[in-house]
Amino acid sequence: MLGKLIKHEWKSTYRMGCLLLFITLIVTFLGWLSFQSPMWRQMSGDYYRVSFSPLDFLSIVVLIMYFFMLVGITYATQIYMGVHFYRTMYTDQGYLAHTLPVGKHQLLGSKILVGGLWVLFVNAAVILSGMAVMGSMLGAVIPEEYAWSEIWRELSPVLGDFFSIFGLDSGLYFTFMILSAVLGPFVSVAILFGAVTLGQLFNKARVLMAILCYVGVCMLNSLIASAVQSMVAFSAWEYGTVVNAGMYCSLIVQALAAVLLYFASYQILTKRLNME
């Protein structure tokens, strides 16, 4: 049954997910376009002879728009997933979801899996978009005679310095980054869905309560993370360690919150479900 639930959940989110990815693609094109204005080309030559045309102004505006739209897309994905979950579980459509002969673990699991997958895809698309636009910027700014391998050779010691300043072990750091990039979407979706489900405990204004629950969980999360961070700050004086501790701690706290909210949702669905 889990497979069927996942299949149908995928089908019902497919359109919106693809639309978001498509928008990311278009936005990326805008980002690329903004680096095609003459100003950037001139930068690679003599800085003092850069002329500034209205087209360049436009390109800056487009670049800023690009940035905000990327941020917007990641938020839109989360919001869409939250609304979709709410609609299919707790409005009239929920009458179908909750009368299916499937277990609540399967129901929740399929929603979190598919929702998380979409968030993961969109995040990946956003990162790729950022890399592509970055690439187009480098392509525009860096003189043509430079080869990519040379750039990397010059850049890697800088990155190494960057890591050592912050006290980061680059191996651990990348493992952590990948872990949080892969797990993060599922964790954040589980928290989101959990908050929406918590809203169902109230008799009135369940949507508002869901939003408040979500904000509350996020605030609690950052509170705990910064508390741990400051505790670490008392024992360790290196700046990097403190930053790291905050980051690791945030993910761990989020993961814990996700697990906790998942089981809370399960309990609510089995014992306290009150469909309006």
Place this chain on the structure above:
Amino acid sequence: MAWNLDSDRPIFAQLAERIQIQIVSGDYPPGGKLPSVRELAAVAAVNPNTMQKAFAELERSGLIITQRTNGRQVTEDEELIRSVRTLLARGHVEAFFSRMQELGYTGEEVIALCGKILEARTAAVPEKSAVYPVPEGDKGGD
């Protein structure tokens, strides 16, 4: 078309009466097959359980016979059908007479009036022939 049923009497009894009338009038001939409970319930727009109950009632009276292989059929006992028919007819006539009595008619006056009306009707429309020829002894009541 759903059957029109009175609202104040048990439905199964009314269904039984309807089917009874259809049997004595020859709509369902002696020995003929009856529709299934489900079919007839759908036609009458009633609950199949209620139709079942009506059939059971008719089985008890002997008008309907259930054969394990062949479903339900009307009895071949034409004598029985005729006697039920007579019984029903007598009921109607009795009721008619008492209503006429309420209007102050005597028996003879009623018969005379009936004769007149019948004459007028036969002049207008040719009388439908009954499916069951009424035996001599039954004519005009006994």
Place this chain on the structure above:
Amino acid sequence: MSELIEMRGLTKAYDANHIAVNNVTLSLPRGRIIGLLGPNGSGKTTLIKMLNGLLAPTQGSIRIGGCPVGVETKAHVAYLPDRTYLAGGEKISEILDFFCDFYADFSREKAVDMLLRLNIEPDTKLKALSKGTKEKVQLILVMSRNADLYILDEPIAGVDPAARDYILKTIINNYNPNATVLISTHLITDIEQVLDEVIFMRYGHLVLYTSVDNIRAQHGKSVDAYFREVFAC
């Protein structure tokens, strides 16, 4: 065989002042078409939602076919809610796929046959359907299942007479001696002649559970007239 539905001391209190269903103990057999009757706000829908696991009872227990409400009972209960759950850009045929996937007792042929009889094309998108047509599609989805228990919440409220006749005919045509149909309504006259038994509810209490023929034989009046008498203010 034991009773199909067994409710014991079933209670749902939304809060201290609002007890929607109050201590209902009731057993319903198989093979009946049962009307769940009561004025608006008498607890019919609350009772039905508890039978379908959409509301958690405050107290008491429900067993359907011997099982507490859960995955097992949902596989054998076909439920028509008092609202439409069909939304979005899917086609009717995709909803049929959905039902095929989740309900082992769902007959696609039966559903398509009923749809075509009503001149509803399975290729139509749900968004394009009127509210009335959506309701009919939902009824078809429910009646195309070979369930043990059909629970229809107000199936004839707000539909035109032709649609009402269609619904009643569908219920009769799909009658199965091993299954029970529970129909809630406040429009008794329309539905009286398809019912075996009736349950009267008032203010969340069970008032009466008896057969239609009993009411007619004992009181010499229709269930509707008797209902009006019982519930007269």
